[in-house]
Amino acid sequence: MTHTKTIVVLGSGPIRIGQGIEFDYASVQCVQALKKLGYEVAIINNNPETVSTDFDTADRLYFEPLTPVDVMNVLAVEKPLGVVVAFGGGTAIKLAKFLDSQGVRILGTSADAIDLAEDRERFEELCDRLSIKRPKGLTVFTEVEALEAAEKIGYPVLMRPSYVLGGQNMIIARNNADVKEYMKIILRGGIENPVLIDKYMEGKELEVDCISDGESVLIPGIMEHIERTGIHSGDSIAIYPGEFSAEIEEKIVRQSTDLALALGTKGLVNIQYLIYENDLYIIEANPRSSRTVPYLSKVSGLPMIDLATRAMLGEKLSQMGYGTGLYRKPPYFAAKVPVFSFEKLMDVDTHLGPEMKSTGEVLGIAATREEAIFKGMAAAGWKMIRPKKSEGETSPFGVLFSVRESDLPELPALAKKFYDLGFKLYATTGNAATIERSGMTVSHVAKVHENYNDNVMTLLESGRVVYVVSTSAKGRDPVAESVKLRRLAVERDIDCLTSIDTANALADCLASPYSLENTSLVDINHF
Structure with a gap:
């Protein structure tokens, strides 16, 4: 079955955080599927590092930027049956509306349906019609509107521009100051689409x-x-x-x-x-x-x-x-664990939030959920260090806790997991008091402004700490002490956990019977 008809596939452009090899995989698989169906395929993508731009992937490769003008120039030459925008991530999907307005046929989901999913008011109407619940949200353009919306919805709120990928420029605002700071940054960039403000609900x-x-x-x-x-x-x-x-x-x-x-x-x-x-x-x-x-x-x-x-x-x-x-x-479990490149990115805060920071991922597969997570975390480069029980108080392996106030209720249960494993506990003043109230021995550590000579930074330099658990309410200010602490952990090659949930997952892995020597080998092709 051969068609003389051509289909154009849009790639995802230069790789950046939030958009990379996963969309290249999708583009290549799509090209292969179309060729199998007998179509001629042309791909537009301007990234020399990807498989989609190999000379033999598509019938024709246009190494052009994914902009309206460049794409239209290619379409004028190719005169295709239609264009595929669904496999090029945010870059390709953003072109759907423009291409549709130029009379280009979008294959698959229509440009109007794509807009329906992105347009706040239309999407809310659709959810109401289908009785699907969603967090309360409003759309704003100015700082005044943003402050009013946040007040109406109630803090904390999630703020983001519409049409973003990789959570770019997305934050959780906990007070008026956060909203003002965020709107200044966004308005400085000049926005065409509105800013979305949603109630931040902490759940699974x-x-x-x-x-x-x-x-x-x-x-x-x-x-x-x-x-x-x-x-x-x-x-x-x-x-x-x-x-x-x-x-x-x-x-x-x-x-x-x-x-x-x-x-x-x-x-x-x-x-x-x-x-x-x-x-x-x-x-x-x-x-x-x-x-x-x-x-x-x-x-x-x-x-x-x-x-x-x-x-x-x-x-x-x-x-x-x-x-x-x-x-x-x-009948098995698979854990996808992200991988980060913080040691290569200067001055980037390692604290995880709504903006994507990972540069890769690994996969752990096993018969149980626990083993899959263990394999995934070990493969992602987390150090699976366990102190010997006999070392007790003199354990050279320490864990430093410095978590924000809202995480304190969950701190004792987390600290106990590390304490029971034989780790020596270190914590900043407020954290240490919370841990002590639960009957565990903990060493108090001063913050830098409290003691210039003996503090959290000198403790990390001493080599007595193997894990740092650090969460902060903010994290956008590079001079903040918590940001400096996390950067020092990266420079000293100390594992730093910035979410209570990740820290619990790691502690559970260390408490499990699994080790790098006894995990099972799985042949995914013969399940």
Whole structure:
């Protein structure tokens, strides 16, 4: 079956944090699927480091920037049957509206449906119609509007520009000063799209990737994040399959199916949810390939991009041999753990938040959830250090705690895990008092302004600390002491955990019976 018809695929442009090899994987798989179906394929992408720009990937490669003018010039030459924007991340999807206005055929999900998912008011109307709950949110353009909105919704709030990828310029504002600081930075950049302000709800986060043909929806899996909401999905440890109550799971499947169909999705859609007080709320929906697709394709055994490409061209899931609803729960667990390059990025605060900072990821697969997380964390470069029990008080292995006030209620339980493992505990004044009240021995450490000669910094320099648990309410100010502490940990090659949830996951791994010598070897091809 050969077509003389050409399809143009848009890549994701130069790699940057939040957008990289995952979208290149999607573009290449899409090109291969289209060639298999007999189409000629031209790809537009200007990144020399990717497989999509290899000379033999597509029939023709246009090494051009992904801007409206350059893309239109290529389309004038190619005169394609249509353009694929769903596999090039945020860069490609942003061009959908413009291309549609120029009369270019967008294959798969329409430009209007893409806009429906991004436009705050339209999306809220859709969620109301489908009875899907979402955190309260407002749209603003000025600082005055932002302050009024934050007051109305109630702090803390999540602030972000619309149409962003990788959580760029996204923060959690806890007071008026944060809102003013944020709006100054954003307005200085000159915004065309509004700023979105949402109620920040701290709960369990999860995400779903769906494949839809417009009539039925296939859900390869539901991934659960170890870290609570507020940390970008690309920087979170994600477990597949997630563990949820039967009632919540049924709700996730039903709402995802309803939403994918209501958006008119043809191809992939990524939906992020949060569970707050045992109820399900939607965070956002992106009608495109997401960065979890390569990982989910591998561990679910489903050729997701191939199926999505065929669905874009009008083939039905039933014709491809798949029914609707939740695909299956595998008999194993997979943990996706992010990898960071902080030692190569000068002056960047290592504190994780809504803005993505990871530069890669690893995969741990095992028969149990605990072993999968252990494998993932070890592969991501976390040091799996355990003190010998006999060392007790004289243990050369220390853990330093310096967490923000709102995390103090959870500190004793976390500190006890390290204490029971035989670590020596160090903590700044407020943290130390909280730990002591729970009956553990802890060494008080001064902050720099409290004692210039003997403080948290000199402790890190001494080599007595192997883990630092540091969370801060802010973290955008490079001169803040907590930021300097985390930077010093990076320079001294000390593992620094900036989320209570990640620290708990690490402590649980250290308390588990697993070690680098006894983890099982898994052959993913023969599950």
